[in-house]
Amino acid sequence: MKKAGADVKSPQKNMTMIEAIRDAMDIMLGRDDNVVVFGEDVGYFGGVFRCTDGLQAKYGKSRVFDAPISESGIVGAAVGMAAYGLRPCVEIQFADYMYPAYDQITGEAARLRYRSNGQFTAPMTIRMPVGGGIWGGQTHSQSPEALFTHVAGLKTIIPSTPFDAKGMLIAAIEDDDPVMFLEPKRLYNGPFDGHHEKPVTPWSKHEAGKVPAGHYTVPIGKAKTVREGAELTVLAYGTMVYVAQAATAETGIDAEILDLRSLLPLDLEAIITSVKKTGRCVIVHEATLTSGFGAELISLVQEHCFYHLEAPIERVTGYDTPYPHAQEWDYFPGPARVGAAMQRVVAAK
Amino acid sequence: MKKAGADVKSPQKNMTMIEAIRDAMDIMLGRDDNVVVFGEDVGYFGGVFRCTDGLQAKYGKSRVFDAPISESGIVGAAVGMAAYGLRPCVEIQFADYMYPAYDQITGEAARLRYRSNGQFTAPMTIRMPVGGGIWGGQTHSQSPEALFTHVAGLKTIIPSTPFDAKGMLIAAIEDDDPVMFLEPKRLYNGPFDGHHEKPVTPWSKHEAGKVPAGHYTVPIGKAKTVREGAELTVLAYGTMVYVAQAATAETGIDAEILDLRSLLPLDLEAIITSVKKTGRCVIVHEATLTSGFGAELISLVQEHCFYHLEAPIERVTGYDTPYPHAQEWDYFPGPARVGAAMQRVVAAK
Amino acid sequence: EVAKPPVDVHADDIRSMARQTIRVLDDNGQPQGPWAEDISADLLKQGMRAMMRTRAFDERMVKAQRQGKTSFYVQCTGEEAIAVGQRLALEKGDMHFPTYRQQGMFFAQEFPIEELINQIYSNSKDALGGRQLPVLYSFRDADFFTLSGNLATQYIHAVGWAMASAIKGDDRIAAAWIGDGATAEGDFHSAMVFASVYKPPVILNIVDNQWAISSFHGIAGAEASTFASRGLGFGIPALRVDGNDFLAVYAVSKWAAERARRNLGPTLIEWVTYRVGAHSTSDDPSKYRPKEMGAAWPLGDPIERLKTHQIAQGSWSDQKHAQAEAEYADEMRLAAKACEAFGIVGDGSTPPIGEMFEKVFKDMPEHLQRQRDSALEFSEKN
Amino acid sequence: EVAKPPVDVHADDIRSMARQTIRVLDDNGQPQGPWAEDISADLLKQGMRAMMRTRAFDERMVKAQRQGKTSFYVQCTGEEAIAVGQRLALEKGDMHFPTYRQQGMFFAQEFPIEELINQIYSNSKDALGGRQLPVLYSFRDADFFTLSGNLATQYIHAVGWAMASAIKGDDRIAAAWIGDGATAEGDFHSAMVFASVYKPPVILNIVDNQWAISSFHGIAGAEASTFASRGLGFGIPALRVDGNDFLAVYAVSKWAAERARRNLGPTLIEWVTYRVGAHSTSDDPSKYRPKEMGAAWPLGDPIERLKTHQIAQGSWSDQKHAQAEAEYADEMRLAAKACEAFGIVGDGSTPPIGEMFEKVFKDMPEHLQRQRDSALEFSEKN
Ligand SMILES: Cc1ncc(C[n+]2csc(CCOP(=O)(O)OP(=O)(O)O)c2C)c(N)n1
Ligand SMILES: Cc1ncc(C[n+]2csc(CCOP(=O)(O)OP(=O)(O)O)c2C)c(N)n1
Ligand SMILES: [Mg+2]
Numbered sequence A, B: 001m002k003k004a005g006a007d008v009k010s011p012q013k014n015m016t017m018i019e020a021i022r023d024a025m026d027i028m029l030g031r032d033d034n035v036v037v038f039g040e041d042v043g044y045f046g047g048v049f050r051c052t053d054g055l056q057a058k059y060g061k062s063r064v065f066d067a068p069i070s071e072s073g074i075v076g077a078a079v080g081m082a083a084y085g086l087r088p089c090v091e092i093q094f095a096d097y098m099y100p101a102y103d104q105i106t107g108e109a110a111r112l113r114y115r116s117n118g119q120f121t122a123p124m125t126i127r128m129p130v131g132g133g134i135w136g137g138q139t140h141s142q143s144p145e146a147l148f149t150h151v152a153g154l155k156t157i158i159p160s161t162p163f164d165a166k167g168m169l170i171a172a173i174e175d176d177d178p179v180m181f182l183e184p185k186r187l188y189n190g191p192f193d194g195h196h197e198k199p200v201t202p203w204s205k206h207e208a209g210k211v212p213a214g215h216y217t218v219p220i221g222k223a224k225t226v227r228e229g230a231e232l233t234v235l236a237y238g239t240m241v242y243v244a245q246a247a248t249a250e251t252g253i254d255a256e257i258l259d260l261r262s263l264l265p266l267d268l269e270a271i272i273t274s275v276k277k278t279g280r281c282v283i284v285h286e287a288t289l290t291s292g293f294g295a296e297l298i299s300l301v302q303e304h305c306f307y308h309l310e311a312p313i314e315r316v317t318g319y320d321t322p323y324p325h326a327q328e329w330d331y332f333p334g335p336a337r338v339g340a341a342m343q344r345v346v347a348a349k
Numbered sequence C, D: 001e002v003a004k005p006p007v008d009v010h011a012d013d014i015r016s017m018a019r020q021t022i023r024v025l026d027d028n029g030q031p032q033g034p035w036a037e038d039i040s041a042d043l044l045k046q047g048m049r050a051m052m053r054t055r056a057f058d059e060r061m062v063k064a065q066r067q068g069k070t071s072f073y074v075q076c077t078g079e080e081a082i083a084v085g086q087r088l089a090l091e092k093g094d095m096h097f098p099t100y101r102q103q104g105m106f107f108a109q110e111f112p113i114e115e116l117i118n119q120i121y122s123n124s125k126d127a128l129g130g131r132q133l134p135v136l137y138s139f140r141d142a143d144f145f146t147l148s149g150n151l152a153t154q155y156i157h158a159v160g161w162a163m164a165s166a167i168k169g170d171d172r173i174a175a176a177w178i179g180d181g182a183t184a185e186g187d188f189h190s191a192m193v194f195a196s197v198y199k200p201p202v203i204l205n206i207v208d209n210q211w212a213i214s215s216f217h218g219i220a221g222a223e224a225s226t227f228a229s230r231g232l233g234f235g236i237p238a239l240r241v242d243g244n245d246f247l248a249v250y251a252v253s254k255w256a257a258e259r260a261r262r263n264l265g266p267t268l269i270e271w272v273t274y275r276v277g278a279h280s281t282s283d284d285p286s287k288y289r290p291k292e293m294g295a296a297w298p299l300g301d302p303i304e305r306l307k308t309h310q311i312a313q314g315s316w317s318d319q320k321h322a323q324a325e326a327e328y329a330d331e332m333r334l335a336a337k338a339c340e341a342f343g344i345v346g347d348g349s350t351p352p353i354g355e356m357f358e359k360v361f362k363d364m365p366e367h368l369q370r371q372r373d374s375a376l377e378f379s380e381k382n
């Protein structure tokens, strides 16, 4: 796999996260005949979020096509194609609709290499928009990352910028194992920080909206420190990276914010280094609290940093209810809730 | 719901866990016309583990019947029946086969009450054998509890004795919410403690094999202290309860062992009380480590007992690989591995 | 012209019907063929009123969404005859497991539209307490099963419900609903398998409106065979019907309902229709189909076709029709206005925060109580 | 007598074939009807040898399981003609997506049986490193796809593999395999939907051996219709064939393979057979079906039927048959013995512990390295 930023110095373009994701598929379809792209409404129409717009016209119906409304069929067919030698990159229209495919994802894609002792593999990418804040209710808002990280054989990654989205998606398509590529839909058009009352800054006005034109990868398994700080560590990913930044600004706490980017494999070293430095930690995610990925993060931190911890680690997450429609902004772990937790953790003696 | 032990003084019978589970369904089929039992091979044959043996003959084909090999169909039909007003108790032949039903379990059964604001409910029980140690390989050995506890709207329970199995299954069938009833298949015939080289003591020779004849319930949400101790707390459930006991005996550590029995709702108070007393904690489960239920337990313990903890909490679990066939006893978290962890945690300064 | 078999016909004897199309109204609005029965002028009036009010309601709610009064809406323009006709053919107490495009059922039973609007507005009077996306209704009293946002899941629920009805010796029947696109899901198959094995009293409706968002029904297999013929592999009597022909919808629904009620088993019905409008207010069809297509009403307008028939019958007139149209438009405008008094989505008049934690379980477990308390405490502080 | 259509026939023109049964060998072992082709005596010998060795292997492995040399085994007694016949009809490089009951394929291609036994014994020479349950083989070089313990999942994999072959303009085809019981799973439906929409070069085999563990095939819908007729709803040519008739299996497989190879699309084939033995070594059929039933070989013994034909042809004799039987029994006994040298399940001669952590991913991530290291460290200490 090419090194990150290999030709990052090549001409930059302003892109939304949607355009960056499309560009990644465009480049891989162009570079590798074995890459195919399909899913519900992704062919002629170009996807309900437009992520594949224009790709069928450019690469033809045998490389980019519409699929029947059968998530298990989409993933199952992709597994068969991958076993043949292709590199399918499929879209699940919303992460909330991946459940019918859960058996094919966890029992087939994830275990193909293991159970065949490497004779058959599943180099495939499953893209799915995650997260709420779009008035989507309980079936257009979910964040199922923990349902993937519990399963041996899957990689689970989630970008927070157009730059990372493109580099990580290319890395995912080039990866020889199945990769769950989670797209924080609230970040498609800008770095949403939870302040739904304000308009979101478009990516065109944001540093991370600048994306190199050509091929590059952002390696899977590396976290990114988006803010250095001394008072506490905030572990976040996806939309929550910006919520954490807003909370930091609003509380004035000198927080170190890690954008995990890759949940499995996880950049444990970056986490340990930061928490040993700050001695305090807050974890933020949008998924339900119980058995969410935050639980694994707390476990690892306390296992590895126990003697450095000065206060209990707190989780700020979605509540243990389905994602409600009308009360979605009370459900969403916004800057105020995150900030309050940060203050508690910093204050704890 | 009747109180635990209501008529526990009634005549006792020696039962295996299989017989206790069968007895619970027998009693509920007899008491409540709305109870129906179905699943693959459960009707005429009586189930591959014989848990429903004789029930069709006794209650007829409209109450106890065979189902097509469609786990999603079994659960989906049960949801429809429950919405009608029945109390289905269905069997998934092995927990490893619940994945095709995962959408119906997590999206439909779990959310029916919520999304209809209580107009429709899913009072149903889904029984499934869990755990390895029977040379079952990766598709007859899994423990998917964490995939249920992450989902709002499901109760997840797992008995470790015939007495609890009967009382908890009756409680589950009488419960007005969907209950995942996990059956540690390695405990069907005796209290297996991980010493696979030795024959297992049959339940007939075990205290907990004595089961009251009539109707009684063991309330959902209460843990049981199976051993009181001062040096550390072991949190376990299912087969691991006996592994923990063996480890305790072999290490001579004065451990307090909690059989959680109910993972959601969880008896947090019992956990907190014990850990505050001992200051040390080991968590044991058979499922894969990452994002397993142990992670949630560590999180809760450190959130609630942080200032009482004298050592890092350790997890002893299955490894993050599919359950292998040939190496299953290296994968299985047996007494030696659990004991070693207990010694480390007790020794930690 | 397609024959009308006795209700106790064996599936094997009507296999060819899965590939023919049952129609009653000819192009001049005249009833033709064996499926034509004499339907009372009153019932036709009911059907017309329900279809017209359904359309008027859709038009109003699409406007409301554009005005930001709701986050989302789904219209059923062009498909009104199907839900309305079948609801009128079934009995109170029969349970319907619809998709988001069978709102016609509410109008077929004169259900208070304020209930619908309050749900669509997610306001303080929303019967679902703000939990659900607009139009994902649940109205048990109206025999209307809770809508899932996940396609196809309700199809097997209907079969399970019907199995329960049979187990209990109850004579209520179930009606399952699914779209052409969603037939690709595994739940459609489970429902077919269970229906063929247990033969419960259920009507298995497939609404082929030829589109699934941007996907033409060929992506669901329509070019390879009819959807009705999916029943042939399961020994389930399967009919294909002009879904824009109110008389055909009513007659075939009655036939299937009688089969179910007499415990003769399930019936699969493919309703041939056309999605005239956008998939939903989030969709713009101009991106994937020529504008003229929808506008051309390929299978005719079910309301126009019934109108022609009623006028030919002498029980209706253009003038009455125009009056009714105006009346219903006003009704909907006023109802929408009235419901606004209870709030619209996102204006803060939503159900209280605490509501969010209710009904996850029958009794709220401790961990949810803790979460609710901190949520309430927090919202007071901020 | 069932007609033999040209391979480019349209599905609609052979709909009735889904309910007839193709047979070539009559009761006297004489080839009859249009599906009879002249098959070389050599090929018949190959088929006979493969079927006999398959049966001999099964008998030996069932014994081995009783003797505790393996944890589990699945026999295919009575169904040998199907896997053997189709494997002989297809080409090297075509990919098979079998269930646990198509071991006949290995014998059709003279695959080294030691490879099978070492996997069944989970010993130090197990090609899968002890990862998989016995008989859940994976042998890519033998065009044999990795078996899943979860039923039906491979059906859609075969369709996906065939779609890939078509996308690449490759002329290799795929063969999907499923049992009667497993057709109830959603994956069967996805495979049918994708096959009907994309028309990839795949043979969709359904082996109706009339039992799914204890469930008679009626629980999968066999009483309502034939499994072949599941194809009618998808416009897929569907044939029903006597699966215990080696000549019919070979002829129909050739026909379907040619359709696929000429890009004429998928073919659905129902093989009518009977599970003579127990479901697996974990199963005791006496609990759910009268002993005589299996013993009666309801559809005849495929080996006996081919034998009668070969003898009638003059290319085989009872004596040769008896000799071969004895020879194969010895071969299997000796092979099993030889493989024991590399260990049997649970005797400690399994692949090393470290192996357990390999191949979860292409490159072992840190967290797995840590887990492996502690597992190794621990096993050295204990
Ligand atoms: C399981 C699942 N997958 C995908 C979606 C997204 N989705 C919503 S409606 C729709 C199209 C459905 O088409 P059809 O079944 O024909 O019904 P119609 O909208 O035409 O009435 C899709 C793909 C969903 N809601 N659920
Ligand atoms: C998803 C799933 N559900 C259930 C099982 C358990 N199981 C193993 S084999 C079998 C019966 C399969 O019958 P059939 O498909 O007819 O194949 P046959 O055994 O007759 O060859 C069952 C229920 C499984 N392996 N996978
Ligand atoms: Mg449609």
Ligand SMILES: [Mg+2]
Pocket (backbone or CB within 6 Å): D179, D180, D181, D207, D208, D209, D210, D211, D212, D213, D275
């Ligand atoms: Mg079978």
